[in-house]
Amino acid sequence: MVSGGVLLFVPGVLFAGCPDLPRQGEGVVAAIDDGRSLRLQDGREIRLAGIELELSRQAEAKAALASLASGRVITLRGVDDAPDRYGRQPAFVFTDDETRPLQIRLLEAGHALVGTGIAQADCRGELLAAESSAKIARRGLWAEPSALKNAGNPGDIMSRVGRFTVIEGRVLSVREAGGTIYLNFGRRWTQDFAVTISRRILGSFEAAGIAPKSLENKRIRVRGWVERRSGPQIRIREVGQIEVPGAP
Template sequence: MMAMTKTAHRRKRCIALIGCVAMIACATPGIEGVALAGCLTLPEQGEAVVAAIEDGRTLRLQDGREIRLAGIEIDPSRQAEAKATLASLARGRRVALRGVDDAPDRYGRQPAFVLAEGETQPLQRLLLDAGDAMVGLGIADDDCRSELVAAEATARVARRGLWVDPAALKNAGNPGDIMSRVGRFSVIEGRILSVRETGGTVYLNFGRRWTRDFAVTISRRILGSFEAAGIAPKSLEKKRIRVRGWVEGRAGPQIRIREVGQIEMPGAR
């Protein structure tokens, strides 16, 4: 009887130890023991202290590096507010850098997701929560993108920051307003009237006048990524979508799709 009791006791201790190991594995700490999730689970790129804020999404570190906040875009109308928010969150603080690639861009800036000491969320998410930024492109991790899109959506529903103006979310049925955004990153929502393929390009048309109305273009070269995501562009006909990207002025205003994440179904968020 005593032997059975000791065996049961050893089993109980073993189960408890396994549970502790699992908890540690699921809550690997970052700065000051912050449990990592979403964008913060990306590979480490080191830590440093922020010396200055260059603009609404660029930090200069004490070691001389310039860090570009990955995955977000700042509208020119919110540049001053975004810079002030970023300064209040990061200037003089130690930050941890995360990302899949630490190669600098053509301007010598290192893209990264950034966690400031004393915070539990990346700076990108805090700027989105305040309505000072929009979710951008180049977010390879699905969990990270979902985290940022959710933060943007929360700010938009609450009408914070740039979303205080309902017109900040552009209407695909108003091509004149969209045309004024040529060269700027924008978020546009509307119903696709038709889907057509011409040459090597698929067109998602939001109006009947191709010389004036808004359209989204998808190169056949990236259709494989849509198929991998379970999305057939033709199936989007008559659907209401939200699209983000840089507005180009061609026959009418257009956004060129570079990655699947540029297109969202509003009902899913």
Template sequence: MRIAALALCGFTLVVAPAGSAIAAGCAFEAQGDGHVAAIIDARTFRLQDGREIRLAGIEPVVPETSAASRAPALSAILTGREVILRADDDTPDRYGRQAAFVFLAASENSPTETLVQSELLAQGEALVSAMVTDKDCAAALMAAEAAAREAKRGIWADPAAIKNTESPGDILAGIGRFMVVEGKVLSVRQAGATTYVNFGRNWTRDFAVTISRRVLPSFEAAGISLKSLENRRIRVRGWIEARGGPRIEVLRVGQIEMLGGN
């Protein structure tokens, strides 16, 4: 299914190759640099000075593991390389890891900086996170993911990589995991402070998206009426929860993509 437009993010999705065009979208303030000493898991590595860096803006395609041998794609890109860290700030998380958009430093073989996140996405070895707030960066990352999906690289070689809302059991099997789910919206209903985007009639079994009242202003700012989603095919990404049937809570407009066709 081709994406007609990433309308809910307020911009049209343009598929672009990995590289400088992608990097330009996530060119935040530099937060230091260093030499990669070890790969910890599919999106975390250690610099020679001891800092642990976590790749911002992406989610691994499989549950994370501490075994570096389970992260061959990241190892191939980063092992022994010099990197530049870019982010809004360098405050470590509660585990002491610094989240950053990581760029391979320019070299003789590559005269421009290369965004590691875009490389993983373009290989089909990662998914765009639901937590990217910068519009230009989100567009760049989504373009890299879309290119891999179109070419059926990595995870996208498996037709089941995108879960179908008509098979809620398959979605529920991934409870606690980050997933991409696609289907036709049956109805949009509000109950109290929550709006439910329903893909089936049985709330105890079928998949639904939940949107808190506090998030509604961001949809309004994007010119989106949630009722307009009825009878539209959409793709949504986020963490799978079980509240009766499987659920994804939408916290940002960019978690939802409108697809061409009904």
């Protein structure tokens, strides 16, 4: 469920947040560029907002998106239609015969992961519920047990540097150094996995009613791009990157 902007995820709970987003226009799909990008007949390039792809399953994701959207009339929804640095318009995309966005359908089939930059917490909850259904049923990328990485295995996580990854484990300690808060998942701070939170975004945590220190000794799930520092890390840019599975 959603509490003040922090996604406290409960399996099986669905929201209707994505269809309520502002309308950005419509068009006809002319081509599929990859598993989350398509082009319209009027030349616009569209990126499916809020999802990321697993590198090893790009071909499957592209084929799935083509089967759902090629030649279809689509409606675009979102809070911001400003193009990304590649000139693509980010949007939640609905075909003319479906009330669920393409993102939900790809997530339910295990062809994508919930990403970042989702402004509406209810919409994020809907996406996470779809991802969870695929994980429980072991569909698509979730057929591999290693799809959800173990925070206690830093060597495995290090192999994911530069890639979007979902990691779960228990926070052993929370420490602050300079302007950064560290959620440590191991005792060897120079080798084990850690999550970093800049003090500059603590206001969003406070607005959500949660203090990073309260995550100590809790099992959490975090998603983002793995970086190499002394050990593998994920930098938190928004509160929604952190989930507390099974929280009430």
